[in-house]
Amino acid sequence: MKPSPELVLNQAFAKIAMEMGPALPPGYGQGSATTMAVLLLMVGQEFDRAAEIRAKENRVMRALFGDAAKGIDGALGAELNAVVGVRDEDMTVSGLDRANGDLKRLLIELQTHAEQKGNRALELRILRFLSEAAAARQVHLPAM
Amino acid sequence: MKELEDRIVRYLAHRMPEAGRVSVIALSRIHGGASRETFRVRIDQERGGERGLIFRRDPISTLIETEREVEFAAYRSFMGTAVPVPGALYLERELEWLERPFFVMEEVEGCTAGSILAADPYGAHRQKIGEQFFTILGNIAKRDVATSDLAKHVPAVKADDAWQAELTKWEKVVDEDELEPQPILRAAIRWMRRNPPPPAQKISVVHGDYRTGNFLFDGTGAIRAVLDWEMAHAGDPLEDLGWALDPLWSSDRAHPGGMLTRESAIQVWEKASGLKADPKALAWWTVFASFKGAAIWISSAKEFQAATNTDPVMAFSGLYCLPFHNKRLADLLLQAREAVQ
Numbered sequence: 001m002k003p004s005p006e007l008v009l010n011q012a013f014a015k016i017a018m019e020m021g022p023a024l025p026p027g028y029g030q031g032s033a034t035t036m037a038v039l040l041l042m043v044g045q046e047f048d049r050a051a052e053i054r055a056k057e058n059r060v061m062r063a064l065f066g067d068a069a070k071g072i073d074g075a076l077g078a079e080l081n082a083v084v085g086v087r088d089e090d091m092t093v094s095g096l097d098r099a100n101g102d103l104k105r106l107l108i109e110l111q112t113h114a115e116q117k118g119n120r121a122l123e124l125r126i127l128r129f130l131s132e133a134a135a136a137r138q139v140h141l142p143a144m
Numbered sequence: 145m146k147e148l149e150d151r152i153v154r155y156l157a158h159r160m161p162e163a164g165r166v167s168v169i170a171l172s173r174i175h176g177g178a179s180r181e182t183f184r185v186r187i188d189q190e191r192g193g194e195r196g197l198i199f200r201r202d203p204i205s206t207l208i209e210t211e212r213e214v215e216f217a218a219y220r221s222f223m224g225t226a227v228p229v230p231g232a233l234y235l236e237r238e239l240e241w242l243e244r245p246f247f248v249m250e251e252v253e254g255c256t257a258g259s260i261l262a263a264d265p266y267g268a269h270r271q272k273i274g275e276q277f278f279t280i281l282g283n284i285a286k287r288d289v290a291t292s293d294l295a296k297h298v299p300a301v302k303a304d305d306a307w308q309a310e311l312t313k314w315e316k317v318v319d320e321d322e323l324e325p326q327p328i329l330r331a332a333i334r335w336m337r338r339n340p341p342p343p344a345q346k347i348s349v350v351h352g353d354y355r356t357g358n359f360l361f362d363g364t365g366a367i368r369a370v371l372d373w374e375m376a377h378a379g380d381p382l383e384d385l386g387w388a389l390d391p392l393w394s395s396d397r398a399h400p401g402g403m404l405t406r407e408s409a410i411q412v413w414e415k416a417s418g419l420k421a422d423p424k425a426l427a428w429w430t431v432f433a434s435f436k437g438a439a440i441w442i443s444s445a446k447e448f449q450a451a452t453n454t455d456p457v458m459a460f461s462g463l464y465c466l467p468f469h470n471k472r473l474a475d476l477l478l479q480a481r482e483a484v485q
Contacts, residue, residue: 027184031175035456038261042463097324104325111331115338120481127478130328134471139464143263143395 009044013037034144042139049136054096057133058088061103064129068110068122076113079106145171148242152185152199155241159234159248164190176257176357176457179203179374180212184251196251198230202244203453211374214297216247218373221292221349226283230369252369255360258402260393265356265402269365274403275412276367277359281388282416284370285381287349294349298377304343306380307428311336314439321439321446328470329442331477332435339480341428344380345419352376354384356393356401385413385421386429392437392468431476434469441466 017037024030062083069080083106088099107126114122149168156166170186183199202212212235219232231250239245258265266273289295301309315333318326352375360369389409394402400409410421445462447453 025172028173028175032456035175035460039456039459039463042460046463101324104327108325108327108330111327112334115334120485123481124478127331127474127481130331131471131474131478134328134467134474137467138471139467141261141395141464144259144261 005047006044009040009047013041013044016040038141038144041141045139050093051091051096053133053136054093054100055088055091056136058096058099058103060129060133061107062086064125065103065106065110068114071119072110072113076109080110148183151242155236156187158241160189163192166190169194174198179372196253197233198249198251199242199246200249201242201246204244211297212245212247214294214376215372215374217293217297218349218351218376219249221287221294222284222370225287227280227287228367228369229373230371252360255362255368257358257360257371258356260356261395262402263395265394266361266365269361270399270403272365273361273367274399274401274409277401277403278388278409278412279416280359280367280370281351281354281384282413282418284351284354284384285346285348285413285417285419289347289349289378292349294376294378301347301378303345303347303380306344306347306378306383307336307341307432310377310379310383310432310436314436317439317443321443323442323446323449326438326442326470328474328477329435329438332431332473335477335480336428336431336435339428341380341382341425342422344382345422346381347378348381350377350379350381350383352384352387354388355390356403380425380429381417381419382421382425382429383432385410386426386433387436389430390433390437391472392434392465431473431480434472434476438466438469438473441469 014037016033021030021033021037024033062085065080066084069077069084072080083103088096090096090099111123111126113119114126149171152171153166153168156163160166167188168185169188170184172184174182174184176182181201181203183201185197185199187195187197189195200212200215216232216235219229222229223231230252233248233250235245235247236242237245264270289298289300299309311333318329318333322329351370351373353372354370358370358372359367360371361367389400389406391397391400393400396402398405400406403409404412410426413419414421441461444453444458445466448455448458448462
């Protein structure tokens with residue numbers, strides 16, 4: 001897709017933030033125009049990476065569940081085993097989001113279980129994953 | 145705007161008969177403050193001349209469930225004290241004037257507010273503003289709720305229960321408003337319940353949103369007004385300190401809010417408040433600050449997604465602020481777990 005969506009949104013950001021916004025009278029309209037410009041910048045960042053971020057998170061969570069399932073019996077163990085080896089088929093961002101939500105619900109159960117059992121190694125592995133995943137999802141803005 | 149202008153003129157004629165005939169010279173909506181619609185109104189009074197007023201009107205939907213009564217009472221609680229606030233004039237619950245409840249304040253003129261996205265929001269006045277900012281926060285911590293206008297509007301809380309009351313309140317917001325599972329926030333909630341802070345040294349007025357962006361300063365670097373008191377409540381004064389020190393409030397992470405270093409800020413606050421910022425307690429309130437922030441951003445994202453409030457700042461909160469606080473919380477939780485064998 002050319003021009004690339006990221007480029008289009010970046011140019012729209014520049015037009016609104018640098019030209020159209022400042023031409024408005026100071027106040028709510030001008031402030032909102034600037035905020036909308038920043039939104040375009042953020043969505044531009046997200047466009048290219050959104051699917052990859054979600055697909056990677058889903059892959060890492062399934063691998064984590066596969067390892068954790070080896071030491072967990074009962075319903076939770078069965079739930080964990082059920083997602084091992086599954087692959088994302090719907091590669092739209094909304095489809096990946098749905099799978100991501102299901103996996104995160106299971107991750108909350110697993111993390112709670114690890115805390116209750118004092119399984120420090122599993123707790124740390126989950127926390128490191130959450131920290132890395134959160135870093136990947138952060139949006140970086142230039143100081144304005 | 146013309147209809148609103150006419151409504152304001154009718155209202156002022158009713159509310160301020162001593163001013164004689166009143167006309168509106170300028171009316172504009174102020175950007176920011178997504179919890180309320182805020183209008184700057186310049187009026188000309190037959191008796192009294194020109195005057196600046198601020199109208200804060202309830203929105204159709206709010207960023208957080210706030211009480212205008214609480215905010216108005218908070219302003220009244222600090223008028224004429226060492227905590228600078230605009231004069232709070234009238235609170236109107238009737239819908240006949242502006243279709244929604246609102247209150248009116250004096251405009252604090254010739255001032256500006258800092259931006260959390262600014263590289264250096266206070267420039268040459270950084271030190272001066274930082275010292276005032278944390279001194280004023282210390283003065284807020286000195287204010288007892290029981291003797292303030294707020295007493296009738298906020299629930300009482302005990303020193304050993306302040307943390308729990310706040311955590312429960314914001315956990316409920318996450319429960320009700322999350323659009324997708326939030327493993328980091330859920331882990332933070334469990335951690336905070338397993339590791340409660342020591343009891344509050346005292347219960348005081350807590351501003352609830354004390355940060356860069358929520359106060360006005362003039363060209364000499366003097367802080368002239370602390371704003372946005374809608375989340376004011378009775379609580380542990382360390383709650384406000386943890387919130388003010390949160391790294392989201394400045395792009396300069398070494399200087400919370402774009403002002404002092406964290407260490408200097410705590411020293412100034414301790415001196416002004418006469419309280420100690422116990423490291424264990426402040427560590428808890430530091431986690432809580434990022435958690436509460438995330439809860440607010442979740443709520444605003446839901447409002448935008450549901451189109452009940454399409455102010456772009458609501459989308460910004462969900463897209464920028466929530467990932468920021470998620471990362472911050474994940475790192476704090478990881479550090480805490482790594483520190484314990």
